[in-house]
Amino acid sequence: MANIEINGKPLQVADGAMVIEAADNAGITIPRFCYHKKLSVAANCRMCLVEVDKVAKPVPACATPVTDGMKIFTKSPMALDAQKSVMEFLLINHPLDCPICDQGGECDLQDIAVGFGQGISRYHEAKRVVADKNIGPLIATEMTRCIHCTRCVRFGQEVAGIMELGATGRGENTRIGTYVERTVASEMSGNVIDLCPVGALTSKPYRYTGRPWENNQSKSIAAHDCVGSNIEIETRRNKVMRFLPDDNEAINEIWLSDRDRFSYLGLKHVDRLQSPMIKQGDEWKETDWQTALNYAFEGLKTVIKKEGVENIGALVSPSATVEEMYLAQKLMRAIGSNNIDHRLRQADFSDQDIAPQFPALGQSLTDLENNNAILLVGSWIRKDQPIIAHRIRQATRKGAKVMSVNAVDFDFNFPIEEKVITSPAQMVDSLAAITKALLTLTGKPAAEGLDDLLSNVKVSDAHSEIAKKLHGAEKATVILGTQAMLQPQLADLRALANVIAELSGAVMSTLSDGANAAGAWLTGVVPHRTCGGEAIVEKCGKNASEMFVSGMNAFVLLDVEPEFDTANPSVAMKAVNDADFVISMTPYVTEEMKAYADVLLPVSPSSETSGTFVNAEGTWQSFAGAVTPLAETRPAWKVLRVLGNIFEVDGFDYITSEDVREEAKQQAGTLNTSNKMQWRCPSSLAKSTDAVNRIGLLPIYAVDGVVRRSEALQQTDDAIPACVIINADLAKQNNIQDEDNIVVAQNDVKLTLRVHIEDSIPNNCAVIPQGVQGVEGFDAAYSEITLSTKS
Amino acid sequence: MIGYKKKDESKLHLLTEASLKEIDVWINKYPADKKQSAVMSALRIAQDQNRGFLTEDLMDAVAEYLDMRPIAVYEVATFYSMYELEPVGKHKIYVCTNISCMLCGSDTVVGHLSKKLGINLGETTVDGRFTLKEVECLGACVNAPVMQIGDTYHENLTEEKIDQVIDALD
Numbered sequence: 001m002a003n004i005e006i007n008g009k010p011l012q013v014a015d016g017a018m019v020i021e022a023a024d025n026a027g028i029t030i031p032r033f034c035y036h037k038k039l040s041v042a043a044n045c046r047m048c049l050v051e052v053d054k055v056a057k058p059v060p061a062c063a064t065p066v067t068d069g070m071k072i073f074t075k076s077p078m079a080l081d082a083q084k085s086v087m088e089f090l091l092i093n094h095p096l097d098c099p100i101c102d103q104g105g106e107c108d109l110q111d112i113a114v115g116f117g118q119g120i121s122r123y124h125e126a127k128r129v130v131a132d133k134n135i136g137p138l139i140a141t142e143m144t145r146c147i148h149c150t151r152c153v154r155f156g157q158e159v160a161g162i163m164e165l166g167a168t169g170r171g172e173n174t175r176i177g178t179y180v181e182r183t184v185a186s187e188m189s190g191n192v193i194d195l196c197p198v199g200a201l202t203s204k205p206y207r208y209t210g211r212p213w214e215n216n217q218s219k220s221i222a223a224h225d226c227v228g229s230n231i232e233i234e235t236r237r238n239k240v241m242r243f244l245p246d247d248n249e250a251i252n253e254i255w256l257s258d259r260d261r262f263s264y265l266g267l268k269h270v271d272r273l274q275s276p277m278i279k280q281g282d283e284w285k286e287t288d289w290q291t292a293l294n295y296a297f298e299g300l301k302t303v304i305k306k307e308g309v310e311n312i313g314a315l316v317s318p319s320a321t322v323e324e325m326y327l328a329q330k331l332m333r334a335i336g337s338n339n340i341d342h343r344l345r346q347a348d349f350s351d352q353d354i355a356p357q358f359p360a361l362g363q364s365l366t367d368l369e370n371n372n373a374i375l376l377v378g379s380w381i382r383k384d385q386p387i388i389a390h391r392i393r394q395a396t397r398k399g400a401k402v403m404s405v406n407a408v409d410f411d412f413n414f415p416i417e418e419k420v421i422t423s424p425a426q427m428v429d430s431l432a433a434i435t436k437a438l439l440t441l442t443g444k445p446a447a448e449g450l451d452d453l454l455s456n457v458k459v460s461d462a463h464s465e466i467a468k469k470l471h472g473a474e475k476a477t478v479i480l481g482t483q484a485m486l487q488p489q490l491a492d493l494r495a496l497a498n499v500i501a502e503l504s505g506a507v508m509s510t511l512s513d514g515a516n517a518a519g520a521w522l523t524g525v526v527p528h529r530t531c532g533g534e535a536i537v538e539k540c541g542k543n544a545s546e547m548f549v550s551g552m553n554a555f556v557l558l559d560v561e562p563e564f565d566t567a568n569p570s571v572a573m574k575a576v577n578d579a580d581f582v583i584s585m586t587p588y589v590t591e592e593m594k595a596y597a598d599v600l601l602p603v604s605p606s607s608e609t610s611g612t613f614v615n616a617e618g619t620w621q622s623f624a625g626a627v628t629p630l631a632e633t634r635p636a637w638k639v640l641r642v643l644g645n646i647f648e649v650d651g652f653d654y655i656t657s658e659d660v661r662e663e664a665k666q667q668a669g670t671l672n673t674s675n676k677m678q679w680r681c682p683s684s685l686a687k688s689t690d691a692v693n694r695i696g697l698l699p700i701y702a703v704d705g706v707v708r709r710s711e712a713l714q715q716t717d718d719a720i721p722a723c724v725i726i727n728a729d730l731a732k733q734n735n736i737q738d739e740d741n742i743v744v745a746q747n748d749v750k751l752t753l754r755v756h757i758e759d760s761i762p763n764n765c766a767v768i769p770q771g772v773q774g775v776e777g778f779d780a781a782y783s784e785i786t787l788s789t790k791s
Numbered sequence: 792m793i794g795y796k797k798k799d800e801s802k803l804h805l806l807t808e809a810s811l812k813e814i815d816v817w818i819n820k821y822p823a824d825k826k827q828s829a830v831m832s833a834l835r836i837a838q839d840q841n842r843g844f845l846t847e848d849l850m851d852a853v854a855e856y857l858d859m860r861p862i863a864v865y866e867v868a869t870f871y872s873m874y875e876l877e878p879v880g881k882h883k884i885y886v887c888t889n890i891s892c893m894l895c896g897s898d899t900v901v902g903h904l905s906k907k908l909g910i911n912l913g914e915t916t917v918d919g920r921f922t923l924k925e926v927e928c929l930g931a932c933v934n935a936p937v938m939q940i941g942d943t944y945h946e947n948l949t950e951e952k953i954d955q956v957i958d959a960l961d
Contacts, residue, residue: 157860166862168869179865180847380793409794697793720792760794767793 004070013066020048020061023074030074031083031112033090033197034149035062038254039158045090045149047112049082050074058082080116087116090147093128093172094198101145103199105212109147128172137715138190138258140207146200148174152192159255160188161393161413176200185717186413187386187700190261194245194254205265205712206242215241218626221613222260223319223515223606224707227251227365227387228615229260233607233626240264240607240627251365251615257386258716259700259707264607266709271588273602275632284594289634289642296599297646299581303554304335307580310539313339313547316525317559318514319704320636321611322620323657325516326523326531326664327640328558334649338527338541339552342520344560345513345698345770347567347782349543351491351680357533357672358521359485359510361388361616363477369394373473374402375434375466375506377497378427379481380410383700383718385511388616389413401473403466405430407483407695408767409760418465423693423765424487424782425686431496432685433459437467438503447499449681457685467504476506480675482513486567486698486770488782492682498675508675511616513703515606519614522668531667548572554581558636559603561705563592563776567696570749570779585636588705592776602633605706609635610657618671622661689784692730694746695767696781702771722774724753724787725767731757734787744768745786746779802852810836814856826857830867833857834874843883844875872926880915880922882960885939888925891932896948900936901925903950907957920960 001012006019006028013022018041023030034045043063050061053071058078073079091113098104130143148167153176156162164178192201215234222229222243229252232244243264245256276292277284287295303312314332316325325342332340343349361368368391382389389412396402396414403418404410405427420430436454439446441464446454470476478501484493494510501508512518524531527541542550548562548571555576562572576582576596584597587605594600603609608629612622629635637657644652654660699720701713713719724744726736736742738757743750744766753768753775761767770781806814813836817829830853837849845868854864868874875883884904888897901923905911908921915922931937934946938953945956 163860164862166860166866168862168865170870179862179869411794717792723792725792725794756792758792758794 002066002068002070004066004068004072006072007074016065018062019050019052019059019064019066019070019072022066023061023072028074030061031116032062033108033112033147034151036151036154036195039151039154039195042150042154045147046086047083047090049079049086051076051078051082083116084118087113088118088122091117091121092123093144094147095127095144097145101142101199102140102202102207103145103196107199108197130175133177136185136189136717137712138204138262139193140202140204142200142202143176145198146176147198148176149197150176151195151197152176152201155192155195156186158397159390159393160186160191162186162189187258187383187718188255188390190258191245191255203242205262210236210241218624219246220607220623220626221515221621222256222263223613224259224263224703225257225385225387225515226359226512226517226616227385228515228613228619228621229256229387230621231256231260233264235627238627240267249366251619252387255387255390258718259386259703259713262713263707263710265712266706267605267607269588269709271590271709272630273586273589273600273633274630276602277589277600279594279598284600289632292599292601293639293642293646296583296601297643299583299598300554300556303581307553309336310339311552312337312554312556313542313552314341314556315344315544315547315558315560316340316342316520317565317704318342318344318512318517318520319606320516320520320558321606321609322516322519322523322614322664323611323637323660324558324640325520325525326660326667327637327644327652328556329524329531330651331640331644331647331649332556333524333530334644335647338536338539339547340525340541341527341544341547342514342517342525344544344562344566345486345781346490346544347486347488347780348490349545351494351677352526352528352543353535354678354680355521356510356675356677358518358614358618359512359616360518360618360673360675361511362507362509362673362675364617365391368392368477369398371395371400371473371475371477373469373476373506374400375470375476375478375500376402376404376406377431377478377480377493378406378424378484378487379404379479379511380406380408380483380697381479381481381511382410382412384482384513384698385616386700388511401469403469405434405466407487407762407765408697411760417469418462420460420462420466421760421762423686423762424695425489425693427484427487428489428492428496428682429457429685430463431493431500432457432682433463434467435496435499435503437464438471438500441467441471442503444503447679447681450499453681453685470500470504470506473504473506476504477509478504478506479509479511482511483698485510485512486696486781488780491680494677495680495682498677499679502676509616510675513698516613518616518618519612522614522671523664531664532669548575551575551578553579555579555583557582557584557586557597559586559705560584561586561588561590561592564702564708564771565704567770568780569770569775569777570747573777585639586705587633588709601639602629602631603636603639604629604633608633609637611635611637612661618673620665622658690764691784692787693765694781694783694785695761695765696770697767698771698781699769702769708771708773720769720772722751722753722769722772723756725756725758725761726765726787727759727761727763728757729763730761730766730787731755735789736787740789743788745788746783749777749779751775751778801855802848803855805848805852806837806856807840810840811856818857827859827863830857830859830864831871834864834868838874843879844877872924878915881920882940883922883924885924885926885929886912887927887929887931887935887937887939889928891928892936895935897936899950900938900948900953903953904938904957907954921957
């Protein structure tokens with residue numbers, strides 16, 4: 001510890017800390033532009049110049065480490081003179097366009113100029129003008145305003161892994177850019193809007209829509225992945241204006257993924273359902289809530305009477321709130337049905353009886369950064385959970401080795417030390433090979449049946465390297481990613497990943513799709529477990545897939561669009577279209593819904609309701625509604641409460657959502673963040689076939705209805721369109737050229753899709769994304785397909 | 792669209808054997824893990840082998856050889872005036888216009904050269920023989936005004952002396 005003095009105030013500061021850190025911690029403000037606590041020190045704006053006793057010239061506080069006995073003056077005549085002079089230089093080339101600049105009101109330059117700038121400019125020469133750059137649909141550039149702090153450059157290199165940004169040229173000719181025309185695409189790019197201290201980089205969708213001082217802030221939780229990033233929803237006159245990150249060091253630090261930041265655009269989409277509607281004959285009629293709910297009740301009652309309660313099923317979005325989920329399952333179980341599920345995209349349910357309490361990260365997000373080795377299985381983590389990828393990237397910067405077993409040679413923003421890229425089915429073989437290498441390495445006994453399974457498995461160099469690196473690491477993690485969770489080999493992948501974790505002493509992590517799959521498992525939105533995790537043996541309900549395959553007489557859907565949100569849209573759509581009665585609680589209305597549903601109930605997206613999400617760590621995070629619901633929309637928990645009352649079910653007299661949450665939390669019981677499972681040996685390994693296998697990748701901007709309706713996100717390069725991506729070999733075999741339109745057949749369904757050729761796809765595999773416009777109504781996300789050039 | 796992109800084709804072959812050897816001499820002057828310290832020399836060597844100017848590919852080759860990000864090399868190359876990013880004439884005439892030279896008459900030097908060669912600062916003669924360029928302090932203030940042609944400094948310039956020097960060039 002060093003004893004120092006700032007402005008006469010004695011302080012004890014850790015050795016090696018910079019003067020600016022010491023001052024920040026003591027609440028002493030030093031003006032700055034380039035310094036940022038999350039980025040490396042650049043010391044190029046010079047705004048933080050301060051006087052240090054016995055030093056002849058002012059020194060930059062951000063790049064001067066404290067030493068014992070140091071006396072610092074931040075407001076002495078020398079310091080102030082230096083700061084004012086720097087300010088004058090910075091303003092020389094800065095345009096005076098604050099009235100039309102979006103940064104106005106939240107601009108560091110504006111704020112600091114009020115304190116340190118002069119009212120009159122002494123500069124009469126021409127100001128410099130810099131051409132703007134087009135960096136995509138999310139970020140507006142006005143490079144003339146740039147003051148070359150290089151925060152965006154450092155963010156790119158240190159956080160997002162954008163290595164192409166830099167500052168070229170010199171002096172007045174300095175430019176921030178890529179020098180060579182290159183696309184800068186990142187799923188975290190929106191953070192440069194927050195980092196930019198001036199109006200050079202601002203939000204394109206938010207442009208010219210408002211001033212920060214007109215907005216109200218309410219705290220909320222992002223609803224598009226299992227991280228639960230903390231956000232601030234800015235509203236004006238009951239309209240959502242934008243989403244901003246809220247600081248939470250334990251979760252998203254100060255960052256926000258573009259998906260969480262720009263999803264708000266989907267909230268005001270024209271598809272929003274304004275009032276309850278019922279179908280009479282073939283006519284849709286807007287009605288009041290009472291009529292609609294009674295109609296829903298009567299419809300369900302009729303089906304129950306005629307077909308029995310076991311023939312109704314409820315499907316809940318994995319991004320619904322804990323309160324909604326809890327009430328949905330409570331209602332279903334009260335009327336006697338266990339047919340409830342949230343695993344809409346999941347294809348394999350065979351290990352659900354031994355599944356862990358919930359899909360858990362198994363450690364805290366901050367702990368993830370301390371790993372020395374990480375194995376990704378079926379995960380495009382950069383796009384699936386951008387904030388978790390950021391944590392992994394920080395781990396790699398400290399030397400962690402990341403390895404991947406995937407069905408696509410995904411583009412990651414951190415180095416991959418070892419990788420095995422195989423067809424989805426053969427990923428099981430790869431995990432088996434890694435298991436075999438680990439057994440040899442550790443000499444530990446094999447679990448029951450494992451020896452037989454592994455007898456013919458060939459261990460490649462990559463497999464044994466992965467085993468070695470995992471085993472040799474002090475702290476390691478095996479991540480079963482979101483893409484793996486949707487594969488039909490889930491049970492086998494999960495069993496072997498668990499064995500690998502156990503043999504190598506690694507933590508097992510599973511990352512689900514949706515914002516609240518953890519909440520769904522904990523509150524019993526699964527057909528085989530109650531809220532609290534007790535197994536339902538008698539009258540075990542049907543899972544999502546069974547409900548669709550066998551068909552139900554009635555469906556209750558909560559924020560589900562079966563044509564996009566399910567593992568097999570063609571089967572799901574057939575099931576809902578064939579059902580006698582369908583209630584859809586939804587924020588949006590589509591033509592498809594009008595075809596299959598009988599009652600449409602407008603329910604709130606997360607910005608318009610209070611609720612709770614449980615993230616992959618198991619952290620419960622509650623939020624209040626930021627705006628009152630649109631038109632006749634109501635929070636889904638209230639709708640379910642009233643439905644409970646109409647059904648005359650006991651215990652539905654909640655007054656607030658907190659009442660529901662407390663009951664759910666109490667019933668959910670103690671959290672168990674371990675993913676450890678009872679061993680169940682995979683029955684066999686993949687048989688090689690000549691068939692072409694579809695890889696139903698779930699792209700970043702296809703995950704839910706809100707994101708799919710965010711126009712700006714859909715215009716980014718990350719919004720993968722309906723297409724078929726194959727490698728050059730497969731293209732050659734089938735005589736297909738890049739950009740051809742070909743016919744893809746899956747069972748009876750045929751689609752014409754544009755071809756893209758990429759080397760990152762294994763042989764005999766074709767990526768056809770799921771959840772995107774243009775493949776709705778297609779068959780299973782992972783199954784055999786045929787490609788042909790003729791229709 | 793989704794996949795890991797293989798690094799662009801290696802561009803190392805663009806640097807000649809002799810250049811690489813010369814760059815190695817510079818790399819060896821620095822600690823083994825600080826290869827990038829040789830970037831300025833490497834760029835100069837690359838420029839010399841390419842008729843006095845750098846191309847994007849050559850800068851990429853330097854980046855590859857020194858394990859640097861290409862943008863970091865572009866940053867250096869665009870910062871210093873001795874690196875040329877466009878084709879230049881056979882003789883590069885650098886005229887210092889910083890304060891000492893300016894006080895001693897660099898304006899006259901620039902004016903005379905412009906008139907004699909028929910080009911403005913930053914331009915190259917049509918026959919490709921001369922490029923005229925304004926540079927920052929050449930560190931020879933004591934004998935201002937100064938210009939540099941190739942590797943040679945010409946000091947205490949007068950119009951007559953400039954004529955002599957230029958006329959003597961091939």
